[in-house]
Amino acid sequence: MRASRLIAVLACLCAVPFVSEAQRHDVRGPAPHGGYVDRSNHGSLRHEQTHVVRAPEVRHEERPNVVVTGGPSTRYVHHDVDVDVHRNHFWNDFARGRHIGSLPRGFLSFRVGGLPYFYYGGVYYQTAPDGYEEVFPPPGAVLPEPPEGAFEVIAPDGQVYYYAAGGFYQHQPNGFVLVPPPVGVVVPELPPGATEVNVAGVVAYQFNGMYYQPVFVNGVTQYETFVP
Amino acid sequence: MKNIFGRFPTVPVPVAWAVAAVALSAASALAAEDEPKVDARADQWLHRMGDYLGHAKFFSVNAEIWQDVQLSSGQQVQAGRTIALQVRRPNRLHTEVHSTRRNHELIYDGDKITLFNRAQNFYGSVRANGSLDEAMDTASERFGIAMPLEDFLRSDPYHDFLHNVESGSDIGPTTVMGKPCEHLAFTQGNIDWQVWIESGARAVPKKFVITYKDEPGTPQFTAIFSKWDFTTSLPDYVFKFEPPPGASKIAVKEMRASVQPHHAEAK
Numbered sequence: 423m424r425a426s427r428l429i430a431v432l433a434c435l436c437a438v439p440f441v442s443e444a445q446r447h448d449v450r451g452p453a454p455h456g457g458y459v460d461r462s463n464h465g466s467l468r469h470e471q472t473h474v475v476r477a478p479e480v481r482h483e484e485r486p487n488v489v490v491t492g493g494p495s496t497r498y499v500h501h502d503v504d505v506d507v508h509r510n511h512f513w514n515d516f517a518r519g520r521h522i523g524s525l526p527r528g529f530l531s532f533r534v535g536g537l538p539y540f541y542y543g544g545v546y547y548q549t550a551p552d553g554y555e556e557v558f559p560p561p562g563a564v565l566p567e568p569p570e571g572a573f574e575v576i577a578p579d580g581q582v583y584y585y586a587a588g589g590f591y592q593h594q595p596n597g598f599v600l601v602p603p604p605v606g607v608v609v610p611e612l613p614p615g616a617t618e619v620n621v622a623g624v625v626a627y628q629f630n631g632m633y634y635q636p637v638f639v640n641g642v643t644q645y646e647t648f649v650p
Numbered sequence: 651m652k653n654i655f656g657r658f659p660t661v662p663v664p665v666a667w668a669v670a671a672v673a674l675s676a677a678s679a680l681a682a683e684d685e686p687k688v689d690a691r692a693d694q695w696l697h698r699m700g701d702y703l704g705h706a707k708f709f710s711v712n713a714e715i716w717q718d719v720q721l722s723s724g725q726q727v728q729a730g731r732t733i734a735l736q737v738r739r740p741n742r743l744h745t746e747v748h749s750t751r752r753n754h755e756l757i758y759d760g761d762k763i764t765l766f767n768r769a770q771n772f773y774g775s776v777r778a779n780g781s782l783d784e785a786m787d788t789a790s791e792r793f794g795i796a797m798p799l800e801d802f803l804r805s806d807p808y809h810d811f812l813h814n815v816e817s818g819s820d821i822g823p824t825t826v827m828g829k830p831c832e833h834l835a836f837t838q839g840n841i842d843w844q845v846w847i848e849s850g851a852r853a854v855p856k857k858f859v860i861t862y863k864d865e866p867g868t869p870q871f872t873a874i875f876s877k878w879d880f881t882t883s884l885p886d887y888v889f890k891f892e893p894p895p896g897a898s899k900i901a902v903k904e905m906r907a908s909v910q911p912h913h914a915e916a917k
Contacts, residue, residue: 465715465860465871466796467843468786468810608903625772625898636767638774638902641756641795643767646903 511571513544513587516556516614523553534560544569544586558630559589563600577607588613588629603632608639608646621650688818692834695820698853699845700808708738710879711854713799718869726867733798733873739805740781742889745798756797757891758785763795764891765902773893774902781805794905799873802855814838823849826856827874840864854878 512526529542539560540547546563547554572586584591584598590607591598616629627634627645634645688696703709713733720726731749736742743758753768758778763785766773778788783805789795797803804810812818821833824846831846841864846857858873893899 465717465799465801465858465873467801467814467838467841467860468804469790469796625900636770636772636898636900638765638767638772638900639794641765641789641793642754643770643772643900 511544511569511586512542513569513571514614516545516587518556518558518615520556521550521552521554522547522556525554530565532563534562539563541565544572544589559587559600561600561602564594564597565591565600566597568598573610575607575609577604583607585609588616588632603630603647605647605649608637608644609634610644612645626650686812686815686817688812688815688836689820691820692818692836693812695832695834695847695853696811696818696845697808699847699855700806700811702853703802703807704805706737706739706880708736708742708880708884710734710736710877710882710884711875712877713873713875716870716872716874718867718871720867720869726869735799735803736884736888737782737803738884738889741779741785742884742886743782743785743797743803744889747798755891756795757889758782759889759891763789763793765795766891766897771894771897772900773891773897774900775891776902776904792904793902799858802858811836827876829856831856852878852880 525540525547526542529540529547531538531540533539537560538549539557540554541563546557546559548557568584568591569586569589572584572591575583575585575590577583581592581604583601583604584593585607588603589600590603592601612627612634613629616627616634619626619628619633621633621635625636626648627636633648633650635648636643637646638644711734713735715731715733716728717730718726719729729749731747731752734746734748736744741758741760743756745756747754747756751769755764755766755768757764757766761777761779762775763778764773764775776788776793778785780788782803786797786800786803789797801807801810815836815838818834818836821835821844824831824833826846830849832849833844833846835844836842840862842861844857844859845855848854848856854875856875858875860871862869862871
């Protein structure tokens, strides 16, 4: 009987390493280091497991009045900043002061601070002697949905903004409200027409009173808002 | 002497043997579930390529990249760029990524990783040291940077390639850019990947494709390699970065704690 006990104990001792090894789901040695990088940007198998998704862009056709958001464990990286595809959104062509004779079809009209504004595709207009002119986004404007192609960006304090053409929108009960540009937010591209300036010997860009300094984020150039 | 077996129940010897056999076979089955199902030929080819690249003291290669990108309209298009890689083991790397509107370089000189945006003349550096593998880990874990085609630059590519593989097979011989190659296909997690390995004396990759199965439209990343060079030496100056006139030094943002991996999904 003593021999039977010995066999049983030895069997269990032999089995334990196999079981524990199998339970670790890692029988092939230590995992390659991962990190939360944009897994597809450089075609990396090492980062296949990372839950990186492309920065959600607002798509009106697919989800009207709904903005794509990620789960709590999702890390947003601006997937498209290092991919050479020109995204021709209407607001990419914004030019402050440009005059037009008539507004694009489907424009919205509203008042902000008592002044009349017109809006289409991420661009704001005011009346001008010969028609209308493109103006900076007026804080306080409320839209039913962010501009097509707006980027979702997250501030250091966790606030979520939708960014397009130098305008920052926040989702509030009454719609998407254009708010003053927050400080310390990284955006994937400069507002159209931002002017290069030199701030204390460092290159920066200025648009509608806010400054943007270039920074490398995830290995590619993006822009962080700041006030000198 | 105290009988250490006294606490165990008494069972007949044949029963004990049966218990042992069941325990061992169950444990082995559990372990086998995690073993990748890679056919021998695919394993052999991947090993050849891994050894060839991992043992190379230095090499240069170019790659043309085609990457599926979904526009906000939902339409899928391909974005292209070229990559030039220069590697000198154990701790030197120079990469240049070039497309119509962008031109980025990444240089590791053994002490620091430098990023250079040539199109806008911005550069920034971060401290890093150790082997190329360690620099890659620093780059990805602290700064969210994936080095271009880094799976092929690792010191033990074979091990890393197979690490998460669930299955793999040798599709067979084919031709890529006029060169006879062996076509291998693998599956792992959210992706499928394929590699075409030159079947001559040099077991180098000629083509590499990743299919992202968990993304809309199952986009692909395709790399086509050319100009493998294992003979032209790569002196120090290749890996030394000198800012061009007028270049602006900018910050390299470290990943914030708030965006670190969720515990449940950490690697």
